[in-house]
Amino acid sequence: MVPDMEKIELLKKRVIENNNILPYINLNEENEYKGWVSDFHIRFSNGSKMKLNLTNEEDLFLLFVLAVAWSRSGRWENAAYFVTYLKYKHLDHISEWMNSEKVEKLKEDRYIEANRLTDHCIGIEPRIKINFRKDIYDSIVVLANNWMSIKAVLEESNKQGDYVKFIQFIRNLKGLGVNDKKMNIKILLILRELRCQHVYCNIPGELCCVPDERVKKACKKLAINLPATSSTQGLIKASKILYDYFGDQYDIPPFAYEDLMSCY
Numbered sequence: 001m002v003p004d005m006e007k008i009e010l011l012k013k014r015v016i017e018n019n020n021i022l023p024y025i026n027l028n029e030e031n032e033y034k035g036w037v038s039d040f041h042i043r044f045s046n047g048s049k050m051k052l053n054l055t056n057e058e059d060l061f062l063l064f065v066l067a068v069a070w071s072r073s074g075r076w077e078n079a080a081y082f083v084t085y086l087k088y089k090h091l092d093h094i095s096e097w098m099n100s101e102k103v104e105k106l107k108e109d110r111y112i113e114a115n116r117l118t119d120h121c122i123g124i125e126p127r128i129k130i131n132f133r134k135d136i137y138d139s140i141v142v143l144a145n146n147w148m149s150i151k152a153v154l155e156e157s158n159k160q161g162d163y164v165k166f167i168q169f170i171r172n173l174k175g176l177g178v179n180d181k182k183m184n185i186k187i188l189l190i191l192r193e194l195r196c197q198h199v200y201c202n203i204p205g206e207l208c209c210v211p212d213e214r215v216k217k218a219c220k221k222l223a224i225n226l227p228a229t230s231s232t233q234g235l236i237k238a239s240k241i242l243y244d245y246f247g248d249q250y251d252i253p254p255f256a257y258e259d260l261m262s263c264y
Helices: 005-017 057-070 076-088 100-108 110-120 135-145 147-160 164-171 187-196 213-221 232-249 252-260
Strands: 042-044 121-123
Touching: 005 232, 005 252, 042 076, 057 076, 057 135, 057 187, 076 110, 100 110, 100 135, 110 121, 135 147, 147 164, 164 187, 164 232, 187 232, 213 252, 232 252
Parallel strands: none
Antiparallel strands: 042 121
């Protein structure tokens, strides 16, 4: 299968042209991706922007929550608004997730809170009604209970310049995925966002492209052959292929395919 370079270049061109139209594109003046969390394109009622500063521990924690939420099926807007809700409610502190009674109450109130959120913020228009999945809450508890180890491995990966170690560590944490499973593909989203904000200067772009189902579907239409991503080796290989084609726009062009190339 030979990649359709004409269609690939057209897609990259359309991504640049739609930078200010699709909220998830977020390109800088050099047409490089700034990262999703640099601007959610959601504003709170006081006028402030929803964004994450990844040098701040609470915001870093919310980045991991975002990856956990996006590891589920469903519309991408759900995860964006869920993290916005946690930020608005000051539920970004690890201690909040150590209280089992409070977590159970948060689960019970999730429908009410999802409906109320639009009263407190404006911006992205969800394609369907916002929904907070019940199983995300237990995954956040797992994340909180392992937070010190996660940070330690991330720092060690930075010191050694070896982020494969971080990927493997997160992949082995049971409970971050659906139905008590492990998280896989969205681990690379974490590295991508850290790289985009220059929190660590040595994260290679080849480890920062997220080959999720939407991206894989687009790659088939672009005749880009991605390997299976069930193993660490396959995940990294798929990310590298995406980076070879899209560089510092990462996986954003194929993610945008269905919004920008519906006629192809």
